[in-house]
Amino acid sequence: MALIAPSLLACNFLKLEEECKMLNESEASWFHLDVMDGRFVPNISFGLPIIQQIRKATGKPCDVHLMIEEPEKYTEAFRKAGADHISVHLEACRNLHRNIQQIKSLGMQAGVAINPHSPVELLSDILQDIDIVLIMSVNPGFGGQVFIPHTFQKIRNLKKMIHERGLKTLISIDGGVTLENAASILHAGADVLVAGSTVFQAPDPKEAIKTLKYSD
Ligand code: DX5
């Protein structure tokens, strides 16, 4: 049974309250919130004020994915806005260990996101310090893209590293997750599925969440 983290990037922002209510009533585990700065990725999404509002509308953990440069400058602000988990990009951090410690010292779970071109082996010396690895299965910046098949091998390699060291790090997969590929992603070793379009474009989003959750 997987943890499901619907990505609100794909929701109807004119109906944000209803969308939150739907997720609260669903079997979703976390709210996945994609923050983009137009620098680290070629797109701009939403930021602190929206997350503050979402925080008021749910008791479920807010899993904030920062696709931004210099995330350390904003960690505290995102904590105050209501983040429970913060994932920063390996490719955006010159002092990743320091940034992880900062996230943890503020009482949050710390995640590291890696782009499709980054080998999971680059996490070798930080794995013991983090709670979540967010493997990007598309290039970050946009919802609705196609899952990159090489991700399966990355999941298997990372799972092996985690297992060999006796760690409890969660593997979360972000981008192009569908009802069709969810089972294979979970069999490869993923613990969390992030899903935007598959949930919010479904005729029955709660049902889609359920299908993803039990697809292994
Ligand atoms: C992409 C974001 C994803 C995105 C996933 O940069 O990090 O979380 O919303 O969207 P889908 O599930 O539609 O690929």
Ligand code: ZN
């Ligand atoms: Zn994301």
